[in-house]
Amino acid sequence: MQPKFSYLTDLQGSRGGERYSSDVPRNLASDGSPLFARYDLDGVRSAVSPKEISQRPPTLWRYHELLPVQDPAFVRGFGEGMTPLLDLPRLGKAIGVPKLKVKDEAPLPTGSFKARGAAVGVARAAELGITKLAMPTNGNAGSAWAAYCAQYGIEATIIMPLDAPAITRSECALAGADVMLIDGLISDAGRVVGQLTASGAVFDASTLKEPYRVEGKKTMGMEIVEQLGWHVPDVIVYPTGGGVGLIGIYKALLELQELGWIGSTLPRLVSVQADGCDPIVRAFNAGEVEVAGQDDTHTVAFGINVPKPLGGRAVLEAVRATEGTAISVSDRDILRFIGRCAADEGMMFCPEGAATLVAVEALRDSGWIGEGEEVVVLNTGAGNKYPDAVKVELPTIARDAVLDTV
Amino acid sequence: MQPKFSYLTDLQGSRGGERYSSDVPRNLASDGSPLFARYDLDGVRSAVSPKEISQRPPTLWRYHELLPVQDPAFVRGFGEGMTPLLDLPRLGKAIGVPKLKVKDEAPLPTGSFKARGAAVGVARAAELGITKLAMPTNGNAGSAWAAYCAQYGIEATIIMPLDAPAITRSECALAGADVMLIDGLISDAGRVVGQLTASGAVFDASTLKEPYRVEGKKTMGMEIVEQLGWHVPDVIVYPTGGGVGLIGIYKALLELQELGWIGSTLPRLVSVQADGCDPIVRAFNAGEVEVAGQDDTHTVAFGINVPKPLGGRAVLEAVRATEGTAISVSDRDILRFIGRCAADEGMMFCPEGAATLVAVEALRDSGWIGEGEEVVVLNTGAGNKYPDAVKVELPTIARDAVLDTV
Numbered sequence: 001m002q003p004k005f006s007y008l009t010d011l012q013g014s015r016g017g018e019r020y021s022s023d024v025p026r027n028l029a030s031d032g033s034p035l036f037a038r039y040d041l042d043g044v045r046s047a048v049s050p051k052e053i054s055q056r057p058p059t060l061w062r063y064h065e066l067l068p069v070q071d072p073a074f075v076r077g078f079g080e081g082m083t084p085l086l087d088l089p090r091l092g093k094a095i096g097v098p099k100l101k102v103k104d105e106a107p108l109p110t111g112s113f114k115a116r117g118a119a120v121g122v123a124r125a126a127e128l129g130i131t132k133l134a135m136p137t138n139g140n141a142g143s144a145w146a147a148y149c150a151q152y153g154i155e156a157t158i159i160m161p162l163d164a165p166a167i168t169r170s171e172c173a174l175a176g177a178d179v180m181l182i183d184g185l186i187s188d189a190g191r192v193v194g195q196l197t198a199s200g201a202v203f204d205a206s207t208l209k210e211p212y213r214v215e216g217k218k219t220m221g222m223e224i225v226e227q228l229g230w231h232v233p234d235v236i237v238y239p240t241g242g243g244v245g246l247i248g249i250y251k252a253l254l255e256l257q258e259l260g261w262i263g264s265t266l267p268r269l270v271s272v273q274a275d276g277c278d279p280i281v282r283a284f285n286a287g288e289v290e291v292a293g294q295d296d297t298h299t300v301a302f303g304i305n306v307p308k309p310l311g312g313r314a315v316l317e318a319v320r321a322t323e324g325t326a327i328s329v330s331d332r333d334i335l336r337f338i339g340r341c342a343a344d345e346g347m348m349f350c351p352e353g354a355a356t357l358v359a360v361e362a363l364r365d366s367g368w369i370g371e372g373e374e375v376v377v378l379n380t381g382a383g384n385k386y387p388d389a390v391k392v393e394l395p396t397i398a399r400d401a402v403l404d405t406v
Numbered sequence: 407m408q409p410k411f412s413y414l415t416d417l418q419g420s421r422g423g424e425r426y427s428s429d430v431p432r433n434l435a436s437d438g439s440p441l442f443a444r445y446d447l448d449g450v451r452s453a454v455s456p457k458e459i460s461q462r463p464p465t466l467w468r469y470h471e472l473l474p475v476q477d478p479a480f481v482r483g484f485g486e487g488m489t490p491l492l493d494l495p496r497l498g499k500a501i502g503v504p505k506l507k508v509k510d511e512a513p514l515p516t517g518s519f520k521a522r523g524a525a526v527g528v529a530r531a532a533e534l535g536i537t538k539l540a541m542p543t544n545g546n547a548g549s550a551w552a553a554y555c556a557q558y559g560i561e562a563t564i565i566m567p568l569d570a571p572a573i574t575r576s577e578c579a580l581a582g583a584d585v586m587l588i589d590g591l592i593s594d595a596g597r598v599v600g601q602l603t604a605s606g607a608v609f610d611a612s613t614l615k616e617p618y619r620v621e622g623k624k625t626m627g628m629e630i631v632e633q634l635g636w637h638v639p640d641v642i643v644y645p646t647g648g649g650v651g652l653i654g655i656y657k658a659l660l661e662l663q664e665l666g667w668i669g670s671t672l673p674r675l676v677s678v679q680a681d682g683c684d685p686i687v688r689a690f691n692a693g694e695v696e697v698a699g700q701d702d703t704h705t706v707a708f709g710i711n712v713p714k715p716l717g718g719r720a721v722l723e724a725v726r727a728t729e730g731t732a733i734s735v736s737d738r739d740i741l742r743f744i745g746r747c748a749a750d751e752g753m754m755f756c757p758e759g760a761a762t763l764v765a766v767e768a769l770r771d772s773g774w775i776g777e778g779e780e781v782v783v784l785n786t787g788a789g790n791k792y793p794d795a796v797k798v799e800l801p802t803i804a805r806d807a808v809l810d811t812v
Contacts, residue, residue: 058464058488078492078510078753082464084485104484107513110754111790143790150752162802167790173798174748184805192807342580346556347484348516384517384549384573385790392579396568399590401598 003047008068011035011211014314022068025128027209034208034311036251037068037215041258050230050261058082060116060219066255067120067219068212074127076151077119078109081219085227085376090344095361099374101233103224104347105381110171112303112350112381113220113245114144120216121205122148131155133203134196136189138241138303139168140381145205146175157196159189164302167385185297187307207242208310214248221252224376225262232267234373235324237359239352239380240271240280241304243311250318267376269324271315272359274299274331280312284326289313300331300389301351303380325368329358337361338383338390351389353379409453414474417441417617420720428474431534433615440614440717442657443474443621447664456636456667464488466522466625472661473526473625474618480533482557483525484515487625491633491782496750501767505780507639509630510753511787516577518709518756518787519626519651520550526622527611528554537561539609540602542595544647544709545574546787551611552581563602565595570708573791591703593713613648614716620654627658630782631668638673640779641730643765645758645786646677646686647710649717656724673782675730677721678765680705680737683713686721690732695719706737706795707757709786731774735764743767744789744796757795759785 011020013029014036020026022037029035044065056062060081069075084104092100105113122145125133134157135145142158149156156177160168161184172179182189190206197204207213225232232253238246246269256262273281277297283290291312299305309315319326337354341347349357356377363369383389397403417426419435420442426432428443435441450471462468466487475481490510498506511519528551531539540563541551548564555562562583566574567590578585588595596612603610613619631638638659644652652675662668679687683703689696697718705711715721725732743760747753755763762783769775789795803809 055461079490079513086484106517107485107515109513111512111517111788147748147752147754150749159803167793169800170793170796170798171748171754171790173800174745174754174796175752176749179798179800181800181802182805182807183802188805192803192809196809339580342553342577343556343582346553346581348553348577348580382517382788382790384577384788387573387576387793390576390580392576392585394575394579394585394587396587396589397565397598399588399594401588403598403602 004043005064005072006067006070007040007043007047007065008070009038009040012038025130025203026211027204034314035211037211039066039255041255045259050226054226060119060216063219063222068124068215069120069127071127074123076123077148080109080115080119082223083107085224088345091341091357094344096364096371097360097369097373097375099372100360101374101376102347102379103220103376104379106379110140110143110147111385112140112144113217113378114141116216116219117141117213117244118144118148118216121210121213122152122154124212125203125205126152126154130203132201133205134193135205136160136186136193137164138186138305139164140303142177143168143171146172146177149177150175157202159192161185161189165385185305185307207244214244214251217245217248218252220245220378221249222256225256230261232262232265233376234267235270235369235375236267237270237272237356237375237377239301239304239355239378240273240315241306241309243280243309243315245378245380246271246318247311247314250322266322269318269322270359270363271319271324271326272355273326273328274301274304274334274355275328276331277305277307278328279307280309280315281326281328283312284316284319289316291316301334301355303352304355327359327362329355329362333358335390348383349379350381350383350386352381353377410449411470411478412473412476413446413449413471414476415444415446418444431536431609432617433610440720441617443617445472445661447661451665456632460632466525466622469625469628474530474621475526475533477533480529482529483554486515486521486525488629489513491630494751497747497763500750502770502777503766503775503779503781505778506766507780507782508753508785509626509782510785512785516546516549516553517791518546518550519623519784520547522622522625523547523619523650524550524554524622527616527619528558528560530618531609531611532558532560536609538607539611540599541611542566542592542599543570544592544711545570546709548583549574549577552578552583555583556581563608565598567591567595571791591711591713613650620650620657623651623654624658626651626784627655628662631662636667638668638671639782640673641676641775641781642673643676643678643762643781643783645707645710645761645784646679646721647712647715649686649715649721651784651786652677652724653717653720656728672728675724675728676765676769677725677730677732678761679732679734680707680710680740680761681734682737683711684734685713686715686718687732687734689718690722690725695722697722707740707761709758710761733765733768735761735768739764741796754789755785756787756789756792758787759783
């Protein structure tokens with residue numbers, strides 16, 4: 001049989017399990033839960049092997065059989081994916097986790113992991129004939145979706161909080177998106193997007209209200225496994241706002257397991273939140289299945305200031321099913337670890353990425369992480385997109401200065 | 407014979423041609439000209455083929471036979487290199503160059519091509535036992551060298567103009583460098599570095615005052631050739647400040663030619679400068695061999711505000727030997743093309759990168775570039791490191807806004 005480019009079969013409601021055709025644009029299942037893409041995994045297993053995948057060009061499209069785009073002509077993008085998996089030997093040793101590694105998402109287009117979701121989400125939207133979409137964002141998702149929408153000729157309306165990183169405004173506007181700043185949080189932006197898209201003339205591309213963004217993000221999990229030689233680490237630590245990254249990694253692991261490309265043991269998944277916005281951690285600690293919204297949230301890690309994540313239920317499932325955990329960290333520690341990682345390793349993490357390092361230190365101190373365990377943290381974006389996160393004071397010298405030398 | 411990791415043989419003065427041992431740290435040749443690394447290219451040809459290189463991991467270290475680091479234990483870094491070579495179909499068509507491509511250096515560590523020079527320069531410095539270095543920078547080179555110095559445990563002193571992009575200050579300081587801001591230009595910073603390093607206790611890592619940074623940058627040229635299937639484009643267009651990138655690309659092309667991996671025709675190399683700082687363009691137009699310094703220079707493309715480039719002579723040689731040219735562009739056009747490229751292609755170029763697009767349009771208009779020619783421009787860094795380059799005005803809406811919908 002002729003191998004197919006994608007083995008997508010249909011969509012499935014994440015709560016009730018009912019199936020929907022994937023041939024037309026869709027948002028949520030009829031019960032209001034997110035839809036997940038399903039694949040003919042037997043077909044994938046017959047069509048391709050891990051070894052063949054490893055010889056393909058270094059972009060996330062190397063996993064095309066497990067992605068929803070049907071026609072390779074809709075694969076464009078900017079060379080996204082196969083970001084480095086790097087050792088953090090000095091920092092790891094200092095916090096008692098010598099096998100600490102980072103999956104560094106800074107090199108992606110527009111400087112964050114959001115490019116993965118946008119690359120796949122926008123390509124699939126174009127393939128399904130969508131010409132207008134709208135979305136709320138804390139900044140980086142907007143930057144990424146605006147860039148890909150410009151490439152595919154899709155009109156994008158993007159609503160972001162006034163407090164979102166300033167550079168993300170320019171990125172969205174220059175890419176031709178219709179951008180509005182809202183004097184509120186991403187949840188307020190989401191409400192306005194709901195209103196804008198209610199008539200159906202504009203597609204609602206909000207997190208988990210469209211089914212394909214998570215497919216792009218699952219490639220983080222696939223790359224980690226491939227880069228470790230088709231082997232899983234002991235622990236994966238993820239900064240959680242909307243939660244799609246963690247949900248995507250979990251989905252990847254389950255698909256790889258069903259394919260027989262990894263064994264029966266999964267890594268323990270850790271959801272990290274800021275203590276100023278930790279609805280998932282609260283629900284986890286309370287033993288809840290659903291995540292309740294939180295009021296007056298705030299954190300320097302702006303990307304994870306999501307007071308009511310639609311994917312909260314799926315995050316809790318992933319964490320519990322893998323015997324993982326959820327933990328909140330303080331802004332003070334986040335800022336401290338940005339500096340510590342830069343000084344020890346030469347890498348300037350974004351605040352969200354630094355939150356994972358704080359969590360690893362705490363979980364090692366409590367014994368939850370063992371000394372010999374292999375731990376992968378996600379640095380979800382480029383620290384240099386946050387010029388105001390950490391202040392430095394530097395000496396100034398005159399143009400004709402003469403310095404004392406050694 | 408056992409293949410070697412590097413086929414470096416020695417260093418050669420770029421003016422007089424005399425040879426120096428590469429086993430100890432060195433700055434300039436005795437006549438004050440830059441030193442270039444030389445290799446046993448016959449040895450390289452016997453040891454490895456382009457096809458073998460193409461199967462190596464996607465970092466610049468895949469060219470290790472042609473890089474100066476002798477011991478693979480000194481290869482660390484952050485997964486740098488093999489940046490995407492992307493088509494710019496819509497912009498290319500609009501300016502009459504349908505085969506327009508960009509080598510996008512934004513994904514590199516610290517967000518610019520400077521990481522290539524730092525990756526190789528710092529690794530080689532560590533291998534040669536250097537423990538302290540100093541350098542002047544317009545910002546991005548400092549960010550890159552500070553990051554790699556942190557990784558290798560080398561103490562760095564970095565002097566940058568007050569006007570350098572603000573984020574680069576934080577990147578240098580957080581990585582533990584000793585940073586000073588000077589109320590002047592990079593040439594003033596260079597003078598102070600010269601004074602700091604005069605005693606020999608601190609190594610002077612200024613552009614072309616150490617011989618290995620250019621070796622890292624030459625990998626841009628190697629990647630372009632490899633990504634085109636070991637074939638050269640018609641034209642390569644480079645934004646020129648210190649000029650090391652263009653010199654490196656030319657050096658790569660000559661080495662690949664001597665290896666027999668490319669044919670006898672080289673791409674025409676174009677040096678692009680801003681009209682507020684264009685000493686190389688002036689020297690080119692005047693038929694000079696040396697580049698005279700310029701006063702009171704200014705441009706929004708801060709990375710190429712280099713009033714007296716030490717490598718000017720080598721840039722002129724490269725441009726003339728390849729039947730290339732040199733051209734200056736206005737700040738106004740640079741800013742215009744940042745917006746145009748973002749809207750057409752979804753890519754936010756840095757100002758220096760956008761300068762190359764302005765040049766391509768002008769050279770196509772004048773007929774110097776033909777319609778069917780394959781033209782590669784270099785986007786030397788991430789546009790999102792320059793939040794103030796382009797201003798956008800955006801509407802603000804209230805938290806409880808109700809919008810008119812379609």
